[in-house]
Amino acid sequence: MAQQAVSYESDIRPLFRQKDHDSMLKHIDLWSYDDVRKHQAAILGRLRNGTMPCDGAWPQEQVNLFQRWIGDGSAP
Numbered sequence: 001m002a003q004q005a006v007s008y009e010s011d012i013r014p015l016f017r018q019k020d021h022d023s024m025l026k027h028i029d030l031w032s033y034d035d036v037r038k039h040q041a042a043i044l045g046r047l048r049n050g051t052m053p054c055d056g057a058w059p060q061e062q063v064n065l066f067q068r069w070i071g072d073g074s075a076p
């Protein structure tokens, strides 16, 4: 059976903490589907190289999930 598509609202958005949202708002609104889509490549780059979030890299599974979401190109 095919893996289920990754959803922004239920899988991705909850990974961004209040702190992430507030700290990044000047650059990217991490709680906005459109904004995260628009900046998906830059976000993935930072998540992968571990420079964001500024206070500690995500676990690999979370980075993989974000990458899958980009690949799926799925709706909100």
Ligand code: HEM
Residues within 6 Å of the ligand: 015, 016, 019, 020, 023, 024, 027, 039, 042, 043, 046, 047, 052, 053, 054, 055
């Ligand atoms: C999952 C959470 C986060 C993601 C995906 C993320 C992603 C990014 C990205 C893609 C940029 C580059 C923006 C641009 O070039 O326009 C950036 C910049 C920045 N972020 Fe974050 N961020 C996160 C959390 C945080 C947190 C928690 C802080 C600090 C409390 C922070 C502070 C900054 C600052 C100061 C910059 C501008 C300076 C720089 O480019 O290093 N971010 N972030």
